[in-house]
Amino acid sequence: MTPTEPLARASAAQQAAVRPPLPVKLVIAGGFGVGKTTAVGSISEIEPLTTEAAITEVAAGVDDLSHTPTKTTTTVAMDFGCITIDPTLKLYLFGTPGQERFGFMWDDIVEGAIGGLVIVDTRRLDDCYAAVDYFEHKQIPFAVAVNAFDGRTAHTLDEVRWALDVSEGVPLLVFDARERGSVRDALLVVLEQALARSGG
């Protein structure tokens, strides 16, 4: 899996003209309108970009149409941004829809991620269950961040923790997706989780 090994043997013409940074990735999950793109945009050094992953869904077992034996194709928008840590290290932030019905695309986006942030709107807690389950199942370090719309949340953090049934080991915090410093601090919580997991 060493990324550049084949290049070591390649001719001069096949060598990269420039050495790329090491990319590291955090995934930001959450329901529609929960503030994923806002959070990415608050801290990204570029305007968030959007790419659309074309997904072939096998209808069976995915939703109520499970009796339909056909495949359908859906496109799911994924917003992302990045932060250059230094010329050799770049942090990517990928926002991905958190609802269960998009679970089939998560592996593609999440593979290799160093951590995840699940953004929660306390008025619509249901939207984030699947993402919490996913990160737990994949043993990806993550934190749950309640986006405080207008500075308030509909439930206390204790209530949210109880409702989501996340273990005490999972950090739960309130943040404001519009505030750069607030997003930074939420990401730092995720990274500290990842660091603890790495044994560092």
Add this chain to the structure above:
Amino acid sequence: MADGRTPHGAGEDDVGPVGPAPAVRPFLVTAGRVAGGAGEASSGRTMPVETQLVATTGGLAALHRLSFEQHDIVAACRIPQSIAEIAARLRLHLNVVRVLAEDLRTAGQLSVHVPDSGVTHDASVLRRVIDGLRAIPDSRRVLRDTD
């Protein structure tokens, strides 16, 4: 088909109705191949969305001979870019970029840097990310001297 809108667009390679990205022949440019197929398997690895693509000197030299998407990818990768960035900026689907990147890599025109998961999860790397993030100030605005 040319406009990408078929009345019964249920084919596997048809992306169906999409928003901003033009659905023009999305997988036609890959000759119907999808990522995860033989090409990728032969290189023994998958390409995460943050995989870095960089034009090789050979690729830049051959730029005038490349067509359309291949040309655009190599040209854009004068500056290292992730697969996701290329997909977004060139309005291509992620898996189309993966397939074309693999082709261009095989041709020696693009270098593909798949991040090593062991390296990216290493404590020393995580600490550098943490230090880098901590250095980010609260506000986007440049602080003014007096007010």
